[in-house]
Amino acid sequence: MYKRKFTVGTIFDIANHILMFILCLLCVLPVIHVINCSFSDPKELLQNNSILIRPLGFTTLGYSLIFKNNSILNGYVNTLIYLVTGTLLSTCLTIMGAFVLSRKNLYWGKLIMFLITFTMFFSGGLIPFYLVVNNLGLMDTRLAVILPTALNTFNLIIMRTAMNEIPAGLEESAMIDGASPFVIMTRIIVPLCKASIAVIVLFYGVGIWNSWFNASMFIRNRKLYPLQLVLKEILVSNDTSAVLNSSADQTGKSMDIYKPLVKYCTIVAATLPVLCFYPFVQKYFVTGMMIGSLKG
Amino acid sequence: MTTTIQRKGRIRRDFKRNWNVYLIALPVVAFYIIFHYVPMAGIVIAFQKYIPSKGIFGSPFVGFENFRSFFNSMYCWRTISNTFILSLYDLAVGFPIPIVFALLLNEIRNKPYKRVVQTVTYMPFFISIVVVCGMITDAFKSSGPLSTIITSMGGPTGNLLGKPTMFRGIFVYTNLWQNMGSNSIILVATLTTIDPELYEAATLDGANRLQKAIHVTLPGIMSTIIILLILRIGSLMTVSFEKIILLYSPSTYSVSDVISTFVYRRGIENMEFGYSTAVGLFNSLCNFALLLMANAFSRHFSETSLF
Numbered sequence: 001m002y003k004r005k006f007t008v009g010t011i012f013d014i015a016n017h018i019l020m021f022i023l024c025l026l027c028v029l030p031v032i033h034v035i036n037c038s039f040s041d042p043k044e045l046l047q048n049n050s051i052l053i054r055p056l057g058f059t060t061l062g063y064s065l066i067f068k069n070n071s072i073l074n075g076y077v078n079t080l081i082y083l084v085t086g087t088l089l090s091t092c093l094t095i096m097g098a099f100v101l102s103r104k105n106l107y108w109g110k111l112i113m114f115l116i117t118f119t120m121f122f123s124g125g126l127i128p129f130y131l132v133v134n135n136l137g138l139m140d141t142r143l144a145v146i147l148p149t150a151l152n153t154f155n156l157i158i159m160r161t162a163m164n165e166i167p168a169g170l171e172e173s174a175m176i177d178g179a180s181p182f183v184i185m186t187r188i189i190v191p192l193c194k195a196s197i198a199v200i201v202l203f204y205g206v207g208i209w210n211s212w213f214n215a216s217m218f219i220r221n222r223k224l225y226p227l228q229l230v231l232k233e234i235l236v237s238n239d240t241s242a243v244l245n246s247s248a249d250q251t252g253k254s255m256d257i258y259k260p261l262v263k264y265c266t267i268v269a270a271t272l273p274v275l276c277f278y279p280f281v282q283k284y285f286v287t288g289m290m291i292g293s294l295k296g
Numbered sequence: 297m298t299t300t301i302q303r304k305g306r307i308r309r310d311f312k313r314n315w316n317v318y319l320i321a322l323p324v325v326a327f328y329i330i331f332h333y334v335p336m337a338g339i340v341i342a343f344q345k346y347i348p349s350k351g352i353f354g355s356p357f358v359g360f361e362n363f364r365s366f367f368n369s370m371y372c373w374r375t376i377s378n379t380f381i382l383s384l385y386d387l388a389v390g391f392p393i394p395i396v397f398a399l400l401l402n403e404i405r406n407k408p409y410k411r412v413v414q415t416v417t418y419m420p421f422f423i424s425i426v427v428v429c430g431m432i433t434d435a436f437k438s439s440g441p442l443s444t445i446i447t448s449m450g451g452p453t454g455n456l457l458g459k460p461t462m463f464r465g466i467f468v469y470t471n472l473w474q475n476m477g478s479n480s481i482i483l484v485a486t487l488t489t490i491d492p493e494l495y496e497a498a499t500l501d502g503a504n505r506l507q508k509a510i511h512v513t514l515p516g517i518m519s520t521i522i523i524l525l526i527l528r529i530g531s532l533m534t535v536s537f538e539k540i541i542l543l544y545s546p547s548t549y550s551v552s553d554v555i556s557t558f559v560y561r562r563g564i565e566n567m568e569f570g571y572s573t574a575v576g577l578f579n580s581l582c583n584f585a586l587l588l589m590a591n592a593f594s595r596h597f598s599e600t601s602l603f
Contacts, residue, residue, distance in 0.1 A: 012505070016403055017406075017409070019400065020400070020401065020404065023397070023413070023476075024412070024413055026473070027419055027473070027477070028419070031423075048441075049439040049440065049441060050441050093324055096320045096321070096323065096324055097321070100317060100320055100321040103317065107307060107310060115333075116328060119333075121530060121583075121584055121587055122583075123332065123580060124334075124335030124336040124337070124339050124580075125335070125339070125573060125576030125580055126556070126560060126572075127338075127559065127569050127572050128334075128335035129331070129338075132331065132335050132338060136330075147331075150327060151324065151328070151331075181316050181317045181320065185320065210426075212424075212425075212426050213541075217564060231424075231426045234430075235426065235427065235429070235433065236433060236543075263434065267431065270424070271423055271427050274422050274424075278418070278419070279415050282418060285478075285481075286485050289485075290482060290486075
């Protein structure tokens, strides 16, 4: 009896290990394929119809094309601008909001919390939101990308939960020493919540890095396009003209064969930085999601 | 009467004493009013024949005319059923599989291997939606790597993303690919909080691994599963709107056009503001009702609820 159980367990373990390995492979394979494509010879690439485990030939031509190109570099610079200013603004606002909401003697605290949580589940919808941003005169400004989604209620709740856990005594003793609320917030609360702040900085950062939809609604001026919007044109709308025409040292016809290559190279250039970065910050995402889901 | 006066006096005193707290709150309050509550008030244009040059206060009221014209149009049934089919399909595939995955991952005792699997399966979550959609379009284009495989297994040929029969499957399974790791991560983290004594007790009672998984592990993560499910049901009608916008095309509208994409096309592209706000409001209300229902349902049956 004992022996039989043992073997069933072992077979399960082996199968389970293999299954996990296959799942990992399924997750990685598309990315490896794209990376290999980006180094492949453009002519062979046109005929390829299978998943590549190694490049077909080798060339870095695609990368030199896209890095010579203004629209992608410009998108990168814009995204960095949005990323730094947006994350900074969002994080400051979230800390301020959470600080006020975590005060125990706040007037109408429950009502305010309800009104804030309510926005997570009900909203005016896309069109009124669009009209508000439009009427504020934010169209075609950098603010339109940063401001309308500056505060995320989910992150605000994560932050508030963290601040609620700080013993009230600390604040009271600072108050007796004559510290103003602003000083209490910046000198006492913020240093104590460093881990949670790291979590929301990452949430905001990844959110801004990936966002394209607001920009596509509110930005017409190509000079202000974030990277994702440039990518959307190249990858989804299938419009590589911005990349290929500006490097017009060859005739239009011969440039056509570079189209797929340019696509793969832009994918790699836009994704690899994040993929190299995430394993180091993964644990913050886990803690953030845990707090968020438990307090919901 | 007297109490309100006293109250006002107290608030004034509180304001005087803590004016700097109010100052800190000001930008946050302003944000919520401007970008959440003003748009909510903007819902009135759903009942108007909204003319941008005249604004909210100058446009004529038409009552439920916008709603009526939506419910009477051919788009009504199409978008509503597409929304439900797509999101229920997504829920049916994308909800249980990460749970099973988390349970299986939990059975792996080799810690480093477990961590590697977790990190690797988490990876697709960090690829931006635009890039994922770019990869999908490329993989399923005619003679793309995945469409070649599907064709060789007897599927249709050509650009599969443009085929109404294939759109839903591609949408749902690529969603699974991108989110399985990240959806399971909360569960895996919850699994580590289960008291090991429970397992020891079960072992003493002669439970095998399957029995332990069913009677110890699963109940241990049940409340988390229920909360996640409520949240999913509450956002049932929002589906991944950005992803659909990036992937759909007129040839697949019959299966891919959902309420939110319809609102986007009519509102932002055709500037029919009143009409699309009405449709959007209908969507928000359904969503909200679903959330309340899911919450009440789970409170009734399992004592776990969001609020």
